[in-house]
Amino acid sequence: MNKTIIININSIVFHIEEDAYEILRSYMIDIKRHFGRSEDSKEILEDIENRIAEMFSERIHSGKKEVIGIVDVNQVIAQMGRVSDFEAGILEDESTTTKDPIDYSAEKASSEHVDQAAEPKISAANASYFAKKLMRDPDDKMLGGVASGLGHYFGIESKWVRVIFLAFFLFAGSGAMLYVVLWMVMPLASSRADRMAMRGEAPNLENFKKSFEKEIDEFPALNSRDTGGRAKHTVESVIGRILRVIGRILGVFALSIISISLIGFFIVFVFSWLNLSGFHTDIMFPPLLNMETREAYFALMAGFLAISIPFMSLFYLLLRVLFNAPKMNNYASLTLLTMWCLSIIAVIYFSISTSHDFRETSTIKVEKPLQPATSFVLSERDVRVIDASDEDRSKGRIKAIDEGYSLRDDLAITIESIDSLEKPFIQYNYTAKGRTFKQASDNASDIAYKVKQDGRNLIFDSHFLFSTDKKVYRDQRIDVKVFLPVGTSVTIMNNMDYKVRNSVWIHDCYPGINHKSTEWIMTKNGLKCATANPEEQKDEKNEEEGVTSES
Amino acid sequence: MVAENTQVQMRKGILEYCILSIISRKEIYASDIIAELKKAELLIVEGTLYPLLTRLKNNGLLSYNWKESTSGPPRKYYEITEEGQDVLKKLDVTWKELLFAVETSLEHRTI
Structure with missing residues (x-):
C-alpha cells in the first residue's frame, strides 16, 4: 500500500x-x-x-x-537524462553506447539496470559522490540541525561539528x-530527496530504497542516531578528517575547561557562603560585603546559579x-532554564539595588586637639591582636571584634604643618556612601576611630570599626x-610606613627596609628627613630658625 | 580527460548539423528526432535536445507548430525555415570540406 499524490504537469493531472x-x-x-542560467530557460523547462x-x-x-511509480519516474528521467548528462552534451560513455547500447525507453528495463547505467555516469561526472547540498x-538535530548538515557536507559525524561549535x-x-x-x-x-541530496546520494531508486529502509530500521529505536553508520558509507573528505581531529581535541579541551570552571565556581560559592555565615575564609566575593547579610545569601545563590547553569548545560x-x-528530560531542562532566568533577574536586581546604596557621599569632619609636645612618636596598633592584659580595652570593642564586625583599613594618614606657635591638633574626616545623603552621613557617623595619645606617643589603630549594627560596607574611609607645629620632631615606627606614604617618601631617607623607625622634622613644607643627610638637615634647621625668628 | 573533451566538442558540432538535416526532411517531433539520432548511433538524452532546439528556433533556423496528440498534451512539431535551409546548405559545404580534410589527414597514418 502506498500513499499517492496528485500532481499537475501542464494542466494534466x-x-x-x-x-x-x-x-x-x-x-x-x-x-x-541547471537551466536557470540560460536565457530560454522558461521555454526549455516547458518543453x-x-x-x-x-x-x-x-x-x-x-x-x-493509474498511478505513476518509482520505476516510471526513473525510466522517464533516464530518457530525459540527468543534468550531468546535459553538461557533457552527449551520452559519450563509449562502453555503454557501442558495446551495450541500453534502450532506455524499453518498458521492461529493470530498475537495477537503469541504476547501474546511471551510477557510473554520476561517478564520472563528480569525483566520488553526487553533488552534496549544504x-x-x-x-539528527539538537537545535536546528546545522551541525549535522555540516557533518553530512564534510562527511564527518555531526558530533564533531557540535563539539567545534561548543568550543x-x-x-x-x-x-x-x-x-x-548558518541556521x-x-x-x-x-x-x-533533499535529505538524499544533503548526504550526497544520487536521487535514484536504489538510494531511495536505502533511505526508506533505514528510516524503517530506525523507527523502533527513536533515540539511536545514524552517527556511526554515516561515516561508513560516505567518503570521508580530508577536511572532514581534519575537522574530526580538531573536534576531538577541542571537545576534550572544552570539557576540562568547563569542569575546572565549575569546580572553581563551587569553591568560591562555598567559601563565600561560609564567609557570610561568619567564618573568615580567604576566598570572598567582595561585592557581597556591600549587602545586608540576608540579601547577600540570596545574591550569592543567584550569582552562583546564573553563572554555573550555562556552564552545566554546556558541559552536559x-x-x-x-x-x-x-x-535531559524536558522537566529538568525547563526547571534549569527557569532557575537560570530567575537568578539572572535576581543578580540584576541586587546589582542595581547595591549600586544605589552608593549614590550619595557624605564626609564628617572632626577636629580634636593634641597635647603639645616637642616630639611625637607615631605608631600603629594592630587591633586584630588583642592584648588581654591591656586594661584600656573596653569590653565592648573586644566583643565587637569577636562577633566579626567589619574591620576596615581604608585609612589614610597625612601629617601636615602648622605655624610653630599654634597647638597641634588632629583632624578626622569620616566618609561614607549611602542611598540618600542622610544614610551616607549616618554611615559616616557610625565609623568609630580615634587616635590615642599617651604623652608623646600617638597610637593609630590599624583598622576602624562601624560602631553600630549597620556593619555593611558603604565605602567607609577615614x-x-x-x-603639627613647625619644628616638631616626628618618629614614625616602621609599621606605620605604608599609611603615611602620601605625606612622606620614606625610602628617600631610608633606602634600606630594615629600620625600626624613621626620624623626621616638621618644616614649613612638611616633614623632612632628620638623620639621613646631616648636611641638608643643618641647612634646613638654619632656614627654619630664620623663618621662626622672622615671624 | 583531454580525449573526452575533444570528443564532446566534435559531437556537439555534428549534433546540430544532424538535427538540422533530420528536421529538413519533414516536420518532426522532438522524441522522433531522438529516435532518428539513436538509429544513427548518435546517442543523446532528450534533456540535451530541448535547449538546442530552442536555440535554433530563436536563431530563426527552425519554427514549430502545435499539434494535438492522442496520448497526452499537444506536441511541438519542428520544421526548418528558409533561413535554416540556407544555413544547412552552408553546413553541407563545410562538412564536405571537413570530411576531405579529415580523410586526407588520415590517409597515410600508421597508428
Missing part, C-alpha cells in the same frame, strides 16, 4: 506515488537549477515538462495502471553567532555530543590629618 514524487521533484529542481507529461500519459494509457538535517562558544560566544547565521542561511532538508551538551549521553 497524474496520480503519483509519494516516493516517486520525491524523485521527480528533486529531478525537476536540478533541471531548473521538458511537456515531454514528461507526455511520457507519463503514454505509460498510463499503454499499461493498465542543508539542515531535521532527523567556539567558549571563545566569546562566537560559536553561537556562527550557528545562528538562517542553510535551508531545511524537508523532503526525502558536550557529554551528550561526545558520549551519546541520554537527552582620612586622618595630624597637624
Whole structure:
C-alpha cells in the first residue's frame, strides 16, 4: 500500500506515488537549477515538462495502471537524462553506447539496470559522490540541525561539528553567532530527496530504497542516531578528517575547561557562603560585603546559579555530543532554564539595588586637639591582636571584634604643618556612601576611630570599626590629618610606613627596609628627613630658625 | 580527460548539423528526432535536445507548430525555415570540406 499524490504537469493531472514524487521533484529542481542560467530557460523547462507529461500519459494509457511509480519516474528521467548528462552534451560513455547500447525507453528495463547505467555516469561526472547540498538535517538535530548538515557536507559525524561549535562558544560566544547565521542561511532538508541530496546520494531508486529502509530500521529505536553508520558509507573528505581531529581535541579541551570552571565556581560559592555565615575564609566575593547579610545569601545563590547553569548545560551538551549521553528530560531542562532566568533577574536586581546604596557621599569632619609636645612618636596598633592584659580595652570593642564586625583599613594618614606657635591638633574626616545623603552621613557617623595619645606617643589603630549594627560596607574611609607645629620632631615606627606614604617618601631617607623607625622634622613644607643627610638637615634647621625668628 | 573533451566538442558540432538535416526532411517531433539520432548511433538524452532546439528556433533556423496528440498534451512539431535551409546548405559545404580534410589527414597514418 502506498500513499499517492496528485500532481499537475501542464494542466494534466497524474496520480503519483509519494516516493516517486520525491524523485521527480528533486529531478525537476536540478533541471531548473541547471537551466536557470540560460536565457530560454522558461521555454526549455516547458518543453521538458511537456515531454514528461507526455511520457507519463503514454505509460498510463499503454499499461493498465493509474498511478505513476518509482520505476516510471526513473525510466522517464533516464530518457530525459540527468543534468550531468546535459553538461557533457552527449551520452559519450563509449562502453555503454557501442558495446551495450541500453534502450532506455524499453518498458521492461529493470530498475537495477537503469541504476547501474546511471551510477557510473554520476561517478564520472563528480569525483566520488553526487553533488552534496549544504542543508539542515531535521532527523539528527539538537537545535536546528546545522551541525549535522555540516557533518553530512564534510562527511564527518555531526558530533564533531557540535563539539567545534561548543568550543567556539567558549571563545566569546562566537560559536553561537556562527550557528545562528548558518541556521538562517542553510535551508531545511524537508523532503526525502533533499535529505538524499544533503548526504550526497544520487536521487535514484536504489538510494531511495536505502533511505526508506533505514528510516524503517530506525523507527523502533527513536533515540539511536545514524552517527556511526554515516561515516561508513560516505567518503570521508580530508577536511572532514581534519575537522574530526580538531573536534576531538577541542571537545576534550572544552570539557576540562568547563569542569575546572565549575569546580572553581563551587569553591568560591562555598567559601563565600561560609564567609557570610561568619567564618573568615580567604576566598570572598567582595561585592557581597556591600549587602545586608540576608540579601547577600540570596545574591550569592543567584550569582552562583546564573553563572554555573550555562556552564552545566554546556558541559552536559558536550557529554551528550561526545558520549551519546541520554537527552535531559524536558522537566529538568525547563526547571534549569527557569532557575537560570530567575537568578539572572535576581543578580540584576541586587546589582542595581547595591549600586544605589552608593549614590550619595557624605564626609564628617572632626577636629580634636593634641597635647603639645616637642616630639611625637607615631605608631600603629594592630587591633586584630588583642592584648588581654591591656586594661584600656573596653569590653565592648573586644566583643565587637569577636562577633566579626567589619574591620576596615581604608585609612589614610597625612601629617601636615602648622605655624610653630599654634597647638597641634588632629583632624578626622569620616566618609561614607549611602542611598540618600542622610544614610551616607549616618554611615559616616557610625565609623568609630580615634587616635590615642599617651604623652608623646600617638597610637593609630590599624583598622576602624562601624560602631553600630549597620556593619555593611558603604565605602567607609577615614582620612586622618595630624597637624603639627613647625619644628616638631616626628618618629614614625616602621609599621606605620605604608599609611603615611602620601605625606612622606620614606625610602628617600631610608633606602634600606630594615629600620625600626624613621626620624623626621616638621618644616614649613612638611616633614623632612632628620638623620639621613646631616648636611641638608643643618641647612634646613638654619632656614627654619630664620623663618621662626622672622615671624 | 583531454580525449573526452575533444570528443564532446566534435559531437556537439555534428549534433546540430544532424538535427538540422533530420528536421529538413519533414516536420518532426522532438522524441522522433531522438529516435532518428539513436538509429544513427548518435546517442543523446532528450534533456540535451530541448535547449538546442530552442536555440535554433530563436536563431530563426527552425519554427514549430502545435499539434494535438492522442496520448497526452499537444506536441511541438519542428520544421526548418528558409533561413535554416540556407544555413544547412552552408553546413553541407563545410562538412564536405571537413570530411576531405579529415580523410586526407588520415590517409597515410600508421597508428
